[in-house]
Amino acid sequence: TENYRIAVIAGDGIGKEVMPEGLRALRAAATRYGFGIDAVEFDYASAEYYTAHGQMLPDDWFEELRTFDAIFFGAVGWPDVVPDHVSLWGSLLQFRRHFDQYVNLRPVRLLPGITSPLAGREPGDVDFWVVRENTEGEYSSVGGRMFEGTERETVIQDTVMTRTGVDRILRYAFELAQTREKKHLTSATKSNGISITMPYWDERVAAMSTKYDDVRVDKFHIDILCANFVLHPDWFDVVVASNLFGDILSDLGPACTGTIGVAPSGNINPDRTFPSLFEPVHGSAPDIAGKGIANPVGQIWSASMMLDHLGETDAAAGILAGIESVLATGGDALTRDLGGTGTTASLGEAITAAI
Amino acid sequence: TENYRIAVIAGDGIGKEVMPEGLRALRAAATRYGFGIDAVEFDYASAEYYTAHGQMLPDDWFEELRTFDAIFFGAVGWPDVVPDHVSLWGSLLQFRRHFDQYVNLRPVRLLPGITSPLAGREPGDVDFWVVRENTEGEYSSVGGRMFEGTERETVIQDTVMTRTGVDRILRYAFELAQTREKKHLTSATKSNGISITMPYWDERVAAMSTKYDDVRVDKFHIDILCANFVLHPDWFDVVVASNLFGDILSDLGPACTGTIGVAPSGNINPDRTFPSLFEPVHGSAPDIAGKGIANPVGQIWSASMMLDHLGETDAAAGILAGIESVLATGGDALTRDLGGTGTTASLGEAITAAI
Ligand SMILES: CC(C)[C@H](C(=O)O)[C@@H](O)C(=O)O
Ligand SMILES: CC(C)[C@H](C(=O)O)[C@@H](O)C(=O)O
Numbered sequence: 001t002e003n004y005r006i007a008v009i010a011g012d013g014i015g016k017e018v019m020p021e022g023l024r025a026l027r028a029a030a031t032r033y034g035f036g037i038d039a040v041e042f043d044y045a046s047a048e049y050y051t052a053h054g055q056m057l058p059d060d061w062f063e064e065l066r067t068f069d070a071i072f073f074g075a076v077g078w079p080d081v082v083p084d085h086v087s088l089w090g091s092l093l094q095f096r097r098h099f100d101q102y103v104n105l106r107p108v109r110l111l112p113g114i115t116s117p118l119a120g121r122e123p124g125d126v127d128f129w130v131v132r133e134n135t136e137g138e139y140s141s142v143g144g145r146m147f148e149g150t151e152r153e154t155v156i157q158d159t160v161m162t163r164t165g166v167d168r169i170l171r172y173a174f175e176l177a178q179t180r181e182k183k184h185l186t187s188a189t190k191s192n193g194i195s196i197t198m199p200y201w202d203e204r205v206a207a208m209s210t211k212y213d214d215v216r217v218d219k220f221h222i223d224i225l226c227a228n229f230v231l232h233p234d235w236f237d238v239v240v241a242s243n244l245f246g247d248i249l250s251d252l253g254p255a256c257t258g259t260i261g262v263a264p265s266g267n268i269n270p271d272r273t274f275p276s277l278f279e280p281v282h283g284s285a286p287d288i289a290g291k292g293i294a295n296p297v298g299q300i301w302s303a304s305m306m307l308d309h310l311g312e313t314d315a316a317a318g319i320l321a322g323i324e325s326v327l328a329t330g331g332d333a334l335t336r337d338l339g340g341t342g343t344t345a346s347l348g349e350a351i352t353a354a355i
Numbered sequence: 356t357e358n359y360r361i362a363v364i365a366g367d368g369i370g371k372e373v374m375p376e377g378l379r380a381l382r383a384a385a386t387r388y389g390f391g392i393d394a395v396e397f398d399y400a401s402a403e404y405y406t407a408h409g410q411m412l413p414d415d416w417f418e419e420l421r422t423f424d425a426i427f428f429g430a431v432g433w434p435d436v437v438p439d440h441v442s443l444w445g446s447l448l449q450f451r452r453h454f455d456q457y458v459n460l461r462p463v464r465l466l467p468g469i470t471s472p473l474a475g476r477e478p479g480d481v482d483f484w485v486v487r488e489n490t491e492g493e494y495s496s497v498g499g500r501m502f503e504g505t506e507r508e509t510v511i512q513d514t515v516m517t518r519t520g521v522d523r524i525l526r527y528a529f530e531l532a533q534t535r536e537k538k539h540l541t542s543a544t545k546s547n548g549i550s551i552t553m554p555y556w557d558e559r560v561a562a563m564s565t566k567y568d569d570v571r572v573d574k575f576h577i578d579i580l581c582a583n584f585v586l587h588p589d590w591f592d593v594v595v596a597s598n599l600f601g602d603i604l605s606d607l608g609p610a611c612t613g614t615i616g617v618a619p620s621g622n623i624n625p626d627r628t629f630p631s632l633f634e635p636v637h638g639s640a641p642d643i644a645g646k647g648i649a650n651p652v653g654q655i656w657s658a659s660m661m662l663d664h665l666g667e668t669d670a671a672a673g674i675l676a677g678i679e680s681v682l683a684t685g686g687d688a689l690t691r692d693l694g695g696t697g698t699t700a701s702l703g704e705a706i707t708a709a710i
Binding site: 077083084088089117150151154156162223226243251254260283 | 432438439440442443444448470471472473474475493494496498499500505506507508509510511512513514515516517518519545546547548549550551552553554555577578579581582583585586598599602603605606607609610611614615638
């Protein structure tokens with residue numbers, strides 16, 4: 001039987017609380033579907049590690065982590081101890097870039113048992129993917145300050161798009177759209193205002209679309225696109241976006257379907273030259289950390305996405321079905337954000353039992 | 356009596372259809388509240404003008420328009436004829452920059468008679484302002500392409516923030532917050548990912564907040580802030596944001612309150628060194644242009660904001676009250692997007708009658 005070596009990094013805040021539930025579900029799926037999980041836990045990419053070592057990661061992180069089949073990640077960020085840009089650029093954003101996880105893939109799906117903040121929307125009405133470019137664009141580290149501390153102070157940061165970077169994310173998005181029933185791709189742009197990089201993005205979308213005749217393509221400027229996520233979430237099938245726009249859309253989408261507490265994500269290297277990383281969307285959530293009330297569904301659903309990536313499609317579907325059945329049944333095991341009275345552990349146990 | 360010289364630019368698409376209703380309401384308010392409106396109409400900043408002249412504006416636009424007390428603007432953009440970045444950078448974005456309209460001010464308010472897409476929200480629940488920086492930031496024209504047309508193609512665009520630009524928008528936002536009951540300011544950031552300009556923005560917010568002890572300040576990263584507009588629109592009072600983030604939030608906010616068709620905006624030069632510009636948020640809407648069905652409320656509400664800026668606060672309040680009473684009463688005069696069977700003109704006439 002297959003045995004998968006998984007690097008486990010719980011990180012900060014509620015990452016530490018939801019990770020055990022993610023692992024519980026993962027191990028249950030392994031037993032049920034007949035494969036092995038060899039999980040190795042790391043304490044880095046956390047505020048504690050930073051406090052002890054003055055950096056977020058050990059020097060050999062790249063060599064160490066690259067040998068794994070995948071990285072199962074919790075959340076990073078604890079601003080009382082480390083400024084967010086230091087903790088994120090010192091860990092997660094390095095993984096994305098050095099392991100060339102150029103696709104950030106996030107489902108937006110209205111699940112049974114979860115109340116949408118949008119009036120009159122039912123499970124099935126909303127079901128699409130956000131495909132986010134994950135290595136370049138607005139998230140660059142190029143730029144700096146001039147005339148610092150004076151009235152003339154000027155701060156510049158570059159957005160950088162490359163043909164390689166743009167084309168490969170578009171290709172991934174077009175191919176994903178081809179696998180879907182509606183075969184519909186929406187591109188997020190802002191070429192009316194961001195007048196250099198965004199017209200380029202539009203050009204590449206137009207060029208790429210000639211190679212995928214079977215995919216219907218449209219585009220919206222990011223401002224009205226965000227509005228349409230709220231007004232017409234049923235319009236979307238696959239949405240492709242730059243790093244920043246994808247970041248925004250993949251928090252907004254889950255919010256429109258009820259809560260970002262349940263949303264998973266894959267930071268995927270489709271070429272499989274390095275391990276991919278799977279993490280919940282919610283982040284470290286300092287405001288509720290330490291209380292044992294965090295919703296573990298995002299972490300567990302991330303385990304499902306990880307198994308899908310590893311080729312264990314039945315197990316991936318099994319975990320998702322387990323999540324859906326527990327949410328649909330409802331009851332006390334649910335965490336408070338879902339209307340229950342349960343804890344992180346009670347919900348994790350219920351889902352694991354359903355797998 | 357006061358006589359205001361107003362430059363009227365209808366522009367493209369539904370801008371041409373809603374502008375007559377904006378003027379109708381403006382003239383009614385002038386009669387009712389006892390001041391004069393001297394409206395001069397210009398045909399530039401439109402696709403027709405571009406087709407005839409090869410540019411969006413005449414060479415002397417700056418000298419011509421600067422003599423007015425305010426600019427009353429419809430919408431610009433007709434991508435079948437002029438690419439959006441050409442039409443926008445050739446007109447509206449020039450006005451904002453050259454007339455130093457550094458504040459883009461947009462209300463987010465749930466009005467009576469308008470159904471919110473958010474479940475269970477009532478008029479009064481949502482009532483805040485988005486204060487958007489309107490001259491710098493992500494909307495720069497600095498950057499370019501290298502290795503064009505090859506696999507190495509690289510496209511760069513700078514985001515530029517200056518101490519002057521950031522501090523003055525923050526000052527405006529803090530002062531606006533001081534006039535409000537809740538005295539609460541929320542800053543939009545993304546300092547965890549956009550690691551050079553956004554930490555600078557945060558620093559300036561922190562520095563400025565020491566001067567406004569009576570204002571409670573918090574901040575959210577733009578991704579979760581968008582999510583919170585949907586999940587908790589009642590959390591906000593005044594939201595301050597960079598050019599791009601403000602653009603996104605001020606379309607998303609109105610979408611959460613029902614429709615961007617009714618949302619107005621002011622492009623304001625608070626120092627009054629040049630005229631300010633008032634326009635609806637909706638844009639030229641090619642999909643519904645020419646049918647006479649566009650909602651004129653955004654244009655009429657923009658007239659109210661313009662009068663407020665000119666010091667005619669009673670007339671401004673009178674127009675807004677007229678809008679609210681017609682929306683609350685409902686009926687056939689309403690346009691289809693509001694559930695009625697009326698036209699742009701019928702709704703404009705109803706509101707004018709109520710003023
Ligand atoms: C048309 C476009 C350039 C403009 C902007 O992004 O500023 C519009 O969306 C707005 O909000 O006024
Ligand atoms: C924490 C932050 C840097 C990160 C991002 O912006 O990419 C997060 O919001 C995400 O979406 O994974």
